[in-house]
Amino acid sequence: MVSIGTHQRVAVTEAAGELLRALTAQYGPLMFHQSGGCCDGSAPMCYPVGMFLTGPSDVKLGDLEVRGLDPIEVFISSAQFEYWKYTHLTIDVVPGRGAGFSVEGPTGNRFIIRSRMLNDAELEYFGLGGG
8 A cells, every 4th residue: 555655564455454344343453463484374363452462573564544443553573574574465355264363263254465575666665775
């Protein structure tokens, strides 16, 4: 998501936003944590605020702007951030079983990450440009 000169590292699809609105109605305010790992360990995990505690080894990637909701914070482990710092992440949803303790598990859907490399303007904005 890019808006009026401010670049974001994270975005959300409308389909994921729809699920987040339903989950927020059920669980209250939510947050995401993107950890490293393989298989389900690399899925974005969605928790009610306060259920997962971030620490000094977590990096806040940004806030998801979902129509009708307060911003939803997205965090990543610092080790994983080092691998993904040149990447823009979009949280989407697909049919399937959710991972671990992520709140979408019982819905028959699961959150996934779609990624792309940061463009030149984003690289410059985040201090990752080559020049």
